[in-house]
Amino acid sequence: MIILIPIKKNSKRLKNKNFKLINKIPLYKLTTNFAKKYFSKDQILISTDCEKTAKKLKSEGLQVPFLRPKSLAKSSSSIFSVAKHAVTNFEIKINKSIDTIILLQPTSPFRSINELKKAIKLFRKNNLPTMSVSRLQVMSDKIYFYKRRNIVQAINYYFKKKSYIPNGSFYIISKKDLFKSKNFYKTRMNFVELKKFKNKIDIDYHDDLELAKKQF
Secondary structure (H helix, E strand, C coil), X not given: CEEEEEECCCCCCCCCHHHCEECCEEHHHHHHHHHHHHCCHHHEEEEECCHHHXXXXXXXXXXXXXXXXXXXXXXXXXXXXXXXHHHHHHHHHHCCCCCEEEECXXXXXXXXXXXXXXXXXXXXXXXXXXXXXXXXXXXXXCCEEEECCEEEEXXXXXXCCCEEEEEEEEEEEEHHHHHHHCCCCCCCCXXXXXXXXXXXXXXXXXXXXXXXXXHC
């Protein structure tokens, strides 16, 4: 099992978001500090295209065996392609096979180890991909969809079932499933619902960052 932390230098919606500061700490450091606290350093694999960050984290004992190629540091680069490159090259370096990947993204600055342990336990029961989610608070008989420049009401459409969306805090998946489906999702998955507001924060925009700063 490895902890994969992707740290891209540039970003589109919020410039250099992985390096934005919360209480004088870069976002990526909040995630690497969390990982170091609860996992062995030889399990923590960093994928970054930033040479300065690579040197710094390597000096802390984390696994940074390569710089991410520019072709995988674009806004169009999928997290699957990044993960596949990292896992494949790391396996060659350590001459061992990796069977499980836990993805921790720096844009989720707050995490609970208890929630992550719960997810790992669920994953080990049935080997289904497992992710953190937030519940959607939608219960309405007035649901509208976009159609031809307007919004139209969906007749006989009512949200009665509980609905959830991924919040990006963590994903757990077997290498076999990841390489087969080419993403971290499957039709059926285990989930851990995050209850604490701050743990649900996923930073993509400036407003998200300001919200996170208030939670520190």
